[in-house]
Amino acid sequence: MPTRILLADDHALVRQGLKALLEKQGFQVVAEVSDGQETLRSVEKTEPDVTIIDISMPVLNGVDAARELKKSSPRTKVVVLTRHDEDQYVTESLRAGVRGYVLKSQAADDLVHAVQEVCRGSIYLSPNISRAVVDAYLSKTHDSAIPFLGASARFFN
Numbered sequence: 280m281p282t283r284i285l286l287a288d289d290h291a292l293v294r295q296g297l298k299a300l301l302e303k304q305g306f307q308v309v310a311e312v313s314d315g316q317e318t319l320r321s322v323e324k325t326e327p328d329v330t331i332i333d334i335s336m337p338v339l340n341g342v343d344a345a346r347e348l349k350k351s352s353p354r355t356k357v358v359v360l361t362r363h364d365e366d367q368y369v370t371e372s373l374r375a376g377v378r379g380y381v382l383k384s385q386a387a388d389d390l391v392h393a394v395q396e397v398c399r400g401s402i403y404l405s406p407n408i409s410r411a412v413v414d415a416y417l418s419k420t421h422d423s424a425i426p427f428l429g430a431s432a433r434f435f436n
Contacts, residue, residue, distance in 0.1 A: 282394060283306075283309045283328045286310070286311045287332040288333040297331065301390075315338055319344060326355070328398060329355065335361070348376070
């Protein structure tokens with residue numbers, strides 16, 4: 280049975296492109312939504328394995344939606360697909376329960392790898408993001424930087 284994916288991005292063109300990419304790779308896109316509130320409602324109805332979500336969305340942003348999904352649908356893995364590479368977005372997303380963080384500038388292969396890795400129980404971070412998280416941790420600029428990055432974390436460079 281293919282991995283079931285919900286796409287959450289406020290740009291229809293982005294969702295259409297992602298759907299084509301993912302379905303070509305054998306994934307099943309079960310829903311497309313354009314804001315964080317719709318994401319929560321749709322996850323409840325469709326029960327996807329993975330939700331791919333943008334941070335910058337109307338009504339409820341992607342980080343807050345991920346935080347809610349962690350409570351309401353803990354089985355659904357969340358992968359952020361965003362343009363934001365600043366470490367505060369990354370660390371806040373990971374604290375919210377996000378299991379993958381992919382930059383739109385590196386999207387195609389990165390996104391497919393991210394979905395595969397989070398389905399295996401790992402954490403996936405785009406290469407540039409991996410460096411930011413490690414730097415933040417080493418400089419201790421964030422309280423307990425990312426407490427759950429353990430043996431299951433995989434960084435791809």
